[in-house]
Amino acid sequence: MRIVIPLFDGVTALDAVGPYEVLRMLPEAEVVFAAAAPGTHRDGAGALGLLATASFRDVTAADVLLVPGGPGARRGVTDEPLLDWIRRLHATTTWTTSVCTGSLLLGAAGLLDGLTATTHWSAVDLLESYGARYTARRVVEQPGGIITAAGVSSGIDMALRLAELIAGRVAAEAFQLAIEYDPQPPFDSGSYAKASDEAKAYLANRP
Amino acid sequence: MRIVIPLFDGVTALDAVGPYEVLRMLPEAEVVFAAAAPGTHRDGAGALGLLATASFRDVTAADVLLVPGGPGARRGVTDEPLLDWIRRLHATTTWTTSVCTGSLLLGAAGLLDGLTATTHWSAVDLLESYGARYTARRVVEQPGGIITAAGVSSGIDMALRLAELIAGRVAAEAFQLAIEYDPQPPFDSGSYAKASDEAKAYLANRP
Numbered sequence: 325m326r327i328v329i330p331l332f333d334g335v336t337a338l339d340a341v342g343p344y345e346v347l348r349m350l351p352e353a354e355v356v357f358a359a360a361a362p363g364t365h366r367d368g369a370g371a372l373g374l375l376a377t378a379s380f381r382d383v384t385a386a387d388v389l390l391v392p393g394g395p396g397a398r399r400g401v402t403d404e405p406l407l408d409w410i411r412r413l414h415a416t417t418t419w420t421t422s423v424c425t426g427s428l429l430l431g432a433a434g435l436l437d438g439l440t441a442t443t444h445w446s447a448v449d450l451l452e453s454y455g456a457r458y459t460a461r462r463v464v465e466q467p468g469g470i471i472t473a474a475g476v477s478s479g480i481d482m483a484l485r486l487a488e489l490i491a492g493r494v495a496a497e498a499f500q501l502a503i504e505y506d507p508q509p510p511f512d513s514g515s516y517a518k519a520s521d522e523a524k525a526y527l528a529n530r531p
Numbered sequence: 532m533r534i535v536i537p538l539f540d541g542v543t544a545l546d547a548v549g550p551y552e553v554l555r556m557l558p559e560a561e562v563v564f565a566a567a568a569p570g571t572h573r574d575g576a577g578a579l580g581l582l583a584t585a586s587f588r589d590v591t592a593a594d595v596l597l598v599p600g601g602p603g604a605r606r607g608v609t610d611e612p613l614l615d616w617i618r619r620l621h622a623t624t625t626w627t628t629s630v631c632t633g634s635l636l637l638g639a640a641g642l643l644d645g646l647t648a649t650t651h652w653s654a655v656d657l658l659e660s661y662g663a664r665y666t667a668r669r670v671v672e673q674p675g676g677i678i679t680a681a682g683v684s685s686g687i688d689m690a691l692r693l694a695e696l697i698a699g700r701v702a703a704e705a706f707q708l709a710i711e712y713d714p715q716p717p718f719d720s721g722s723y724a725k726a727s728d729e730a731k732a733y734l735a736n737r738p
Contacts, residue, residue, distance in 0.1 A: 338549060341545050345544065348578060484716055504684060506719075511707055513707040515713040
């Protein structure tokens with residue numbers, strides 16, 4: 325069970341790390357963090373470096389491809405070598421998945437045309453520019469093994485569903501227990517539909 | 532607003548990265564990942580490397596100290612230089628916090644004696660061996676600015692509460708929206724009280 329997670333400068337770390345902490349527990353899981361070149365890649369905020377141990381050239385097949393988002397994913401939509409690699413990997417996968425604006429990379433690679441998909445709430449128009457139909461659901465499963473998740477933290481929910489599909493419900497429930505994922509957010513501001521105008525204005529006006 | 536997150540080999544990546552994605556958005560946030568020596572530190576599962584850019588020696592003060600857990604935290608309870616550093620940092624902080632078994636490091640440093648605290652459900656006895664009273668709550672605030680969170684994913688909930696304490700409710704709600712934290716786990720198996728015997732047995736018998 326080979327799970328491949330691409331990294332790039334400007335990745336949102338939680339997009340990758342949330343699902344990683346679930347999928348790494350799959351039976352005989354081998355997780356590979358890959359990038360254009362091996363080495364440390366800085367996240368979107370710049371304070372955290374994540375290590376890719378393999379290069380895209382060396383990773384030619386996967387059971388699960390999980391594409392994270394972030395500012396680097398938005399920039400990556402014109403990175404033809406990256407998009408080619410995603411297309412080639414996808415031809416080998418059982419599951420091709422994205423978190424947050426990772427869906428833009430799947431879209432730019434031509435994998436979402438005519439499909440229903442999700443992404444971060446701020447990237448809806450971009451997603452639809454690749455021929456996808458956006459839906460404000462948290463995890464969207466489509467034929468061909470394509471699963472997209474909404475913004476950042478939604479990758480944890482997606483990974484639990486994916487774990488169920490791969491290893492069954494008891495295993496997935498065990499992984500949920502292992503990461504003590506019994507979420508109790510102190511507010512109810514986690515979606516664009518629920519957040520207040522004040523919270524949206526605060527976010528829009530951050531330096 | 533300086534937020535310091537120690538890294539060590541065997542850290543659970545999500546313990547650090549979940550709160551990081553919230554706290555990095557605080558006004559004028561400077562997040563520093565520090566370790567005994569700068570460089571890449573492998574997580575508990577071994578597939579992911581996280582970069583520390585500073586050494587403990589160079590980090591002598593923080594507004595927020597956030598101590599993640601993992602197998603390396605369990606080992607760290609006898610690492611006197613690490614515990615000394617935690618004590619010295621704590622003397623400078625407004626908030627000293629832990630996620631998962633990071634609480635064992637706070638306990639071993641003597642910071643939880645006589646306090647109520649939480650940790651990963653599998654580490655309750657160890658936590659109490661340091662004089663803390665365990666409570667099965669997800670986020671526990673105590674006098675002196677000490678906040679402990681339960682296992683792994685609970686750090687996100689803690690960080691949102693901490694963001695509210697530091698920057699106010701509208702800011703914290705904005706951060707929740709930014710990471711689209713509208714959790715929808717597909718099962719309800721995220722606490723020891725809720726998980727089935729089958730899920731617990733699966734976890735206990737993983738290779």
